[in-house]
Amino acid sequence: MKGKKSRISSLLFIAAAALSAAACSTTPPVNQKYVDAEDAFQSMQNIPGVEQAAGGQVTEARTSFDRARAAWQGGADKEQVDYLADLAQSKAETASAVAKRRLLQDQIDTSGAERSRLLIASKEREAIKADAQRRNTERANASLKAEAAAAKQVAARANLRARALADQMRELKARETDRGMVITLDGVLFESGSATLKSGANRKIERIAELLNAEQAARALIEGFTDSSGSERANLELSQRRAESVRQSLIRQGIAPNRISTRGLGEAFPVASNDDAVGRQQNRRVEIVLSEKQSDMTRRR
Amino acid sequence: MMDSNKFGMILAATVFVVGVAACSSVPKPNAEIAAAKTSLDIAAQAGASADAGAVFAQARDLLQSAEASVEQEEFAKAKRLAEMAKAKAEQAQAEAELARTEASAAEIESSLSSLREALRN
Secondary structure (H helix, E strand, O other), rough: OOOHHHHHHHHHHHHHHHHHHHHHHOOOOOOHHHHHHHHHHHHHHHHOOOHHHHHHHHHHHHHHHHHHHHHOOOOOOHHHHHHHHHHHHHHHHHHHHHHHHHHHHHHHHHHHHHHHHHHHHHHHHHHHHHHHHHHHHHHHHHHHHHHEEEEEEHHHHHHHHHHHHHHHHHHHOOEEOOOEEEEEEEHHOOOOOOEEEEEEEEHHHHHHHHHHHHOOOEEEEEEEOOOOOOOOHHHHHHHHHHHHHHHHHHHHHHOOOHHHHEEOOOOOOOOOOOHHHHHHHHHHHEEEEEOEEEHHHOOOO | OHHHHHHHHHHHHHHHHHHHHHOOOOOHHHHHHHHHHHHHHHHHHOOOHHHHHHHHHHHHHHHHHHHHHHHHOHHHHHHHHHHHHHHHHHHHHHHHHHHHHHHHHHHHHHHHHHHHHHHHO
């Protein structure tokens, strides 16, 4: 009886001593999960401004870590320490992530404001550029328009000149030939057998003078012709005198003498039959050939 | 002095009561399981399964284990598992939201630096 009682109480005493020894030990066994939790907790605390950015989560993490520390230092069993350490680590990670996100969000807001500011500045620059381009284009267009207008005027003037020339040619009944432009003065413009030009020829002479004035490079060859009545020699001489008469008229109109040459061709080169009066009248004529090429004019037909 | 038999019986009775109490004094952890489920849903909506996949998977597995423990009437274990599941779900949510914020920040910084470059010229 006495032995049993003393054995139980001794066992109880030893157990109690062991327990108290464990509770009072200063270095609990190393627990990796606890170390990891400590690291996570430290990282959380190292985030600048973490309390302001994630106050609630930080408090929760701290409470959880305190529990884990108490269990570890108090020598609680491994399973308990592991569980509390895991929990504490998770909460510390959560607090860190929440804090980082809020701090980053502040930065995003700042950057976003600057981006808006720069976008406005960039658009202003674009607007200024576009405006300058527009003005350049307008200027270019205006000068093109002016050029076009000037060209039009030049063309219009040239057109008028061409029409005037065509009109003149029509009036003069001028013909384009391979020798040049040929204007015919018919014999009605001379008195019969005379080399004196009647006043009816004046307008034609003026027109021819205008043509020669307009084209300074042009020269005139005046050829006289007669019908076949009368002697060949007389006709030759008359035709020459008539050609010369026309030449003088042109010189009086201000055309330089060296631009005008003459020749009498007499009965040669009739343009109609000499058998009837109408034909003979047609043959009695003076032809004025206008050309820039002397050689072409004097070429015999 | 108590006689050893009586002492032993009282000791045994105490241990028994304490032991039983340890099992049945922990109620079925309905609130903790519900809270864990809610946190998991919120994390899922925050895109945690994509942006914080590993932690999210841990949370989901822990919740499943908690529910299994409830079925086996291991309520203390279930409660701890549920609490851990909730903590992990919140962690997954926070990490997913951080990941997306980091992506936004990168995008803004990039467009900001292009704008600065363009205006320099």
